[in-house]
Amino acid sequence: MGYDMGEKSVQKKKFILETARKVFMEKGFKKVTMKDIVDACDISRGGLYLYFESTSQIFLEVMKLESEEADDVFSDSITEDATAADILILFLREQKKELLRKNDTLTQAIYEFYFQNKLSKKDNILKKQFDAAVKIIEKLIEAGVASGEFYCEDCMGTARNIMFVLEGLKISAQTIGITAETVDREMFYILKSLGTAEEKAEL
């Protein structure tokens, strides 16, 4: 579509993306066909092709929306007077929610998509997100160490470790299944390693 889309078209495109998102959450990526999305949106075959030319393109745009929304949620939740520990716990709590949602998540679809599309480094949004998350956690830990909330010798190593643990939990949730207890224990372990073993219940 080289031409500008009117307001109506923009809304329809958004509607398709939101509907497709649900389909991807249910079925993952590979299994989803253009017809699945057509049916879910209750539009015509050709109609979908007016907006998107493949499931890959749709999925990429779904992910773009997704990460924008995620950014919003995260920045919203950081208040001025929150301590580093507060924010970290908040972050982990969000992750836990996500982890336990299992079938209500794009996780599986994202993994499948990346299996199918071995993207070059610079196109790899997933990698960018991962690296960005590591950076943020690192800063957080540093701030916590500075304020005396955390104890940590190797902030970057710990940040990376946290992210790999979270990745491990994420994929495990999809394959072997994990319980809330498992997540709690891991997160408790993370906090403990920072010297802040607070109450488990808080998550």
Added chain:
Amino acid sequence: MGYDMGEKSVQKKKFILETARKVFMEKGFKKVTMKDIVDACDISRGGLYLYFESTSQIFLEVMKLESEEADDVFSDSITEDATAADILILFLREQKKELLRKNDTLTQAIYEFYFQNKLSKKDNILKKQFDAAVKIIEKLIEAGVASGEFYCEDCMGTARNIMFVLEGLKISAQTIGITAETVDREMFYILKSLGTAEEKAEL
């Protein structure tokens, strides 16, 4: 196939599984069709159906073979006079090799398979393998603590943490890509947390 198969059949079945394994390593799970396997084995379409009725069944049997072989490798490599640290390092070294092989691994296929077939807990080989590995690592750490090689307050927590880190590295290798350095740093971090920060180079 409720009936006995002759020697010839057994060999053919094994041949199919070994060939299929290569196909799964190349293409993952979902992309593989019965025809792919038929072509790779250079047998007839109908012939394959005499032994297996779906790619899922074939894959399950490939995984069964795989884990049997893996067990052998691991127990072979444990000598009588090896210390806990030796064995752990050996284990991590094996994991590293596996992680960096990327395209020569069943990892992606396994994940894809589990995405598609949400198995009940008792059928979930992956979970069994995960739990077994946690147990072994835990015992290892306990042994190391007993012998003074390691320092660790929460052996089980640490074992679990190690496994989730490994899982995180495994999936990351398939999606965002990881370098040998990344693996080294994580493994170094693991050892350091046990109080055994030896030389990185050793892996």
Added chain:
Amino acid sequence: MGYDMGEKSVQKKKFILETARKVFMEKGFKKVTMKDIVDACDISRGGLYLYFESTSQIFLEVMKLESEEADDVFSDSITEDATAADILILFLREQKKELLRKNDTLTQAIYEFYFQNKLSKKDNILKKQFDAAVKIIEKLIEAGVASGEFYCEDCMGTARNIMFVLEGLKISAQTIGITAETVDREMFYILKSLGTAEEKAEL
């Protein structure tokens, strides 16, 4: 469109026909879709349907324009003091130019159109053009014979023969390809058969 069209509409219609002509020259007839013409004209899908209801209709009108223009060109080029041989050579020279333009011609589109639309004799513009051309050439030869320029026993037969040779060259140009030399030789042969074997170079 039974109603009168304003000046604006007439111009737009002409614009569409001229643009469509280029499209037909590039792609032939069958391959051209309404969308191709819509895109080339940079108008709306529905807009095109206001003027034309099918590619066939458009093509027919393009051909109508085409033959009107061709007539003009031909009558323009006949001056009062030109001899029969002059005019014939002029005609053949025009044909040669047309033949060698190959991809810049409606020829292929015309053939495709007539393949698809087996028109009744009275609707067949192509036939009318062919017969008219035969007539003109016949008159020309007769004039040449009268003036002593040509020698010919059977003017009509020769005229027909010339036209079929030209048709043969035209279709051959589109299918097996012809060189300038081939055309020259054929035209030289035509002139020679009329006893006017002038210089080949003249064409």
Added chain:
Amino acid sequence: MGYDMGEKSVQKKKFILETARKVFMEKGFKKVTMKDIVDACDISRGGLYLYFESTSQIFLEVMKLESEEADDVFSDSITEDATAADILILFLREQKKELLRKNDTLTQAIYEFYFQNKLSKKDNILKKQFDAAVKIIEKLIEAGVASGEFYCEDCMGTARNIMFVLEGLKISAQTIGITAETVDREMFYILKSLGTAEEKAEL
């Protein structure tokens, strides 16, 4: 199909080609879809793809069969004691039959195919056939001149002229339509130009 086909497959392939030939004669080339051929052969969609992967491939093989058969017909019809004039007349008679069959011919399909597939010179079977035919006619005329049957100053030129006339008639038969009389007149004209104006009726 990289493997050898059994006797059965060969027959089925031939059956498909023969059926497809009829379809091409009816509809030309472009209009014909894989489904048309599937329906005509009364086989399954997938079944056709076992033998051919496109209408182009099918058409090429149909043409190959066609030209093989044509060669056979031609060489069969040349007897030892036939004169050059006999053979030429025989040839023209065959052409006439072909020309007047109109809708029972591959001509249109062949032209359409070559419009769509602008083949390089060496792949262009049509060109090879054309050149071969010119050669044969030339030899025939030379033989006729030698035996005193024909009079001809430029055998090659005449041979080419004959072929272009035949091409012109062929395409005209498809577009503007021609009558038996038209063909007779042209062929009579050809023979007359060779000094052998025999009886028209003979064709």
Added chain:
DNA sequence: CATGAATGAGAGTTCATTCAT
């Protein structure tokens, strides 16, 4: 008049699965 979003029929193609030999 003009627009362009929407429709849906239909073409191409692939593959798991069956079945006569």
Added chain:
DNA sequence: GATGAATGAACTCTCATTCAT
């Protein structure tokens, strides 16, 4: 047991044509 031809359901994608605005 083994073969491989055959089937047909399901997918992708394109386009003429319509119609509300």
